[in-house]
Amino acid sequence: MANSQSLLIRQAEIILPDNQLIVGDVLVENGKITTVDTHITHNTPIREIDAQGLTLLPGVIDPQVHFREPGLEYKEDLFTASCACAKGGVTSFLEMPNTKPLTINQSALDDKLQRAASKCVVNYGFFIGATGDNLAELLTVKPTCGIKIFMGSMHGQLLVSQEEILEGIFAQGNRLIAVHAEDQTRINHRRQQFAGIEDVSIHSQIQDNEAALLATKLALKLSKKYQRRLHILHLSTGEEAELLREEKPSWVTAEVTPQHLFLNTSAYQTIGSLAQMNPPLRSPKDNQILWQALLDGVIDFIATDHAPHTLAEKAQVYPNTPSGMPGVETSLPLMLTAAKEGKCTVSQVANWMSTAVAKGYGIENKGQITPGYDADLVLVDLVNYRQVKREELLTKCGWSPFEGWNLTGWPVITIVGGDMVYEQGKLNTQVRGKALNFKE
Ligand code: DOR
Numbered sequence: 001m002a003n004s005q006s007l008l009i010r011q012a013e014i015i016l017p018d019n020q021l022i023v024g025d026v027l028v029e030n031g032k033i034t035t036v037d038t039h040i041t042h043n044t045p046i047r048e049i050d051a052q053g054l055t056l057l058p059g060v061i062d063p064q065v066h067f068r069e070p071g072l073e074y075k076e077d078l079f080t081a082s083c084a085c086a087k088g089g090v091t092s093f094l095e096m097p098n099t100k101p102l103t104i105n106q107s108a109l110d111d112k113l114q115r116a117a118s119k120c121v122v123n124y125g126f127f128i129g130a131t132g133d134n135l136a137e138l139l140t141v142k143p144t145c146g147i148k149i150f151m152g153s154m155h156g157q158l159l160v161s162q163e164e165i166l167e168g169i170f171a172q173g174n175r176l177i178a179v180h181a182e183d184q185t186r187i188n189h190r191r192q193q194f195a196g197i198e199d200v201s202i203h204s205q206i207q208d209n210e211a212a213l214l215a216t217k218l219a220l221k222l223s224k225k226y227q228r229r230l231h232i233l234h235l236s237t238g239e240e241a242e243l244l245r246e247e248k249p250s251w252v253t254a255e256v257t258p259q260h261l262f263l264n265t266s267a268y269q270t271i272g273s274l275a276q277m278n279p280p281l282r283s284p285k286d287n288q289i290l291w292q293a294l295l296d297g298v299i300d301f302i303a304t305d306h307a308p309h310t311l312a313e314k315a316q317v318y319p320n321t322p323s324g325m326p327g328v329e330t331s332l333p334l335m336l337t338a339a340k341e342g343k344c345t346v347s348q349v350a351n352w353m354s355t356a357v358a359k360g361y362g363i364e365n366k367g368q369i370t371p372g373y374d375a376d377l378v379l380v381d382l383v384n385y386r387q388v389k390r391e392e393l394l395t396k397c398g399w400s401p402f403e404g405w406n407l408t409g410w411p412v413i414t415i416v417g418g419d420m421v422y423e424q425g426k427l428n429t430q431v432r433g434k435a436l437n438f439k440e
Contacts (some may be wrong), residue, residue, distance in 0.1 A: 005047055006030075007418065008040060012051035012379060015058070017355060017368045019347045026056060028375040031418035035371060051379055054412055055346065058354040058367050059091025059122075059376035060332055063145075063255060064178075064233055064303035066324065067093070069115060071100025076308040076396045078112075081328070082120040082433065084306075084394040086422040088329040089378035089411035091122050092366065092436055094145045097129030098158055104129045106141045113143075113435055121421050121429060123376065125361075125436035127178065131157040132165045139173045145361050145438050146231065147175055151215045152182030153207065153278040153323070159184060163218060170222040175440060176361065177223070178231040181215035181240075182207055182279055191319075200318040201268035204280040209237040212279050216240045223252055231360065234305050236260045236279040238289030245298045253300040253360045256290050258334045259325055263287075263401060273314050273321040274401050277307065280323075294352065295344060300360060302352045304331045308397035326395040330388055330402045336380060336409025346382070362439030375418040380409045394427075 007028040014022050014036065025040040026033060067081040085093055095112070097103035103112060109126055116124040127148040128141050138147050149169065150158045160166060161184040170177065190206045216232060220243070223230035232254040235241060244254055259277060264284045267275035275281055293299045307324025314321055335349045358367025365373050388402045414422035421431040 007375070007415070007420075008042055008046050008048045009051050009056060009377075009379070010048055012054050012056035014056045014369055015347055015350045017370060019345070021347065026369065026377070028415070028418045031375055033369060033371055033373050033375050036369060049379070049413065053383065054379045055382050056369065057089070057346070057350045057378050057380060058369055059378050059414065059416065060089050060353045061092040061094075061357040061363065061367060062090045062304050062306070062328055062331065063094045063301060063357050063361065064096065065093045065306040065328060066096045066098060066308070067306070068099060068308065070111065075310060078116050078124075079119040079121075080394065080396040081306070082122045082124070083427055083429065084326070085122045085328045086414045086416070086427060087394050087411065089332040089380065089414050090328045091376035091378065091414060091416050092124070092363070092433070093122065093328070094125045094127065094361065097127050097148050098154070102129050102131070102158060103127065104131050104134050104157065105137045109141050109144060117432070117435065120433045121427070121431045122416050123433035123436050125438065129158050130160050130169055132160045135168065135172060138169065139175070143435060143437060145176065145436070147177045148180070149177060150180045151219065152184035152187055152211065153180060161185065166218070167222055170226045170228045174229065176229045176231055178233050179215070179219045180233050180278070181212060181219050183211045183214035186211040186214060198318050200273045200276055200321060201265060203276050203318065203323075204265050204282065207278060207280050209239050209282065209286070212237050213239045213243065216243065220247070220252065224249060227251060231255070234260065234279060234303065235290065235299060236282055236286065238282075238286045241289050241293035241298055245293060245296070248298065254298070255301045255303040256294055256299045257303055257305045258327060258331050259305070259401065260290055261287060261294070262334060267401065271401055273318060274325065274399065276318070276321055276323050277305070277325050278323040291343065295348070300352070301357045302331060302335060304328050306395075308395055310397055311399055325401045326397055326399070329393055329395060330400055330407070332378070332380070332411065333407035333409045334402065334405075336382060337407045340382060340408055363436050364439055375415055377415040378411050379413040381412050382409055384408060384410075386410055
């Protein structure tokens with residue numbers, strides 16, 4: 001195991017809850033934050049980090065990732081993905097059920113938890129996937145961050161697109177339901193309509209804004225009918241954002257990915273099928289409306305939807321190219337670069353990427369730099385800029401849609417449960433994260 005020693009972080013710019021900010025010290029003992037003050041005196045010998053000129057944020061909690069283990073380890077595995085997390089300042093992740101076998105019952109969940117305990121260098125939680133005939137499991141398995149429903153953009157057992165089956169899931173229990181909201185009937189129809197087109201940019205027209213809006217409307221309708229806790233994953237269109245602006249019950253949350261904030265359909269010209277994801281990239285106007293919705297609190301948090309595929313898979317011809325992009329190594333620098341450019345504040349980034357996620361998923365004692373909270377922290381450099389370079393990436397897939405982008409806010413040190421898991425470019429692979437607990 002790692003060096004669970006006491007740590008004193010000295011003279012960092014500390015991002016505190018509720019938009020507060022101080023320059024000061026943070027004392028970490030036994031994996032917890034014990035004191036936050038402008039100056040902490042400590043008599044016994046202790047490891048000190050001189051953090052002058054650096055900014056300390058709560059570690060990122062990424063609420064939507066696909067880490068491919070078990071079954072698809074040639075794309076990514078829990079070790080490589082968690083190392084990429086540590087480098088990106090992500091100290092906890094919530095992982096999706098579309099692995100092999102699917103995470104649709106207690107034994108598959110237990111298997112993932114065991115694998116994660118043995119190899120993850122950051123903290124972990126897993127979704128249980130709805131199949132339409134595993135209602136009993138959806139109600140009883142634990143620990144899980146919630147039920148994932150693919151309303152569209154999926155095939156096989158995990159596709160649950162019929163309203164009456166969806167209603168059966170919304171009607172029973174009170175566990176969080178997270179939806180991938182795209183309307184499969186419309187997608188199927190448009191696939192036929194555009195069949196034979198090999199230009200990957202057609203992807204955004206096949207799975208268009210209307211397909212996303214239809215499914216989001218249905219999920220909202222069911223959530224309202226049963227007052228069921230709903231989370232809308234990777235919101236991608238201006239139309240959905242405006243709908244939520246009009247009618248968003250207090251028990252509904254939504255997230256957006258950096259891809260849908262920073263990229264749009266013009267990316268097909270520059271990076272081709274690397275830009276293919278579900279839901280697809282949209283227009284610059286959608287980027288703008290999503291940003292505004294995030295700033296206004298209509299969208300609650302940022303998730304990467306880290307979905308690695310190999311370059312060989314991505315080099316096939318559309319529609320054989322798989323959808324998805326990696327993201328855990330670049331999400332924090334992308335958002336902090338936006339903050340430096342004046343699009344938002346660093347405190348807002350900390351809220352969207354950590355504090356609000358912990359609240360939304362009922363993850364206790366995480367997401368804030370407050371005494372008593374777990375010492376999951378990231379120290380970033382908001383002065384220097386560095387390009388995203390393919391050869392520096394730790395994700396097994398080995399590419400990023402943001403290669404060449406010049407970003408600031410790169411993590412210098414990442415701390416998980418008081419252990420330094422990443423420091424100045426070096427990983428401590430002895431560190432192990434813990435299973436997250438979710439208050440229901
Ligand atoms: O683009 C995507 N890829 N969206 C998803 O919802 C699934 C993911 C994957 O697993 O590859």
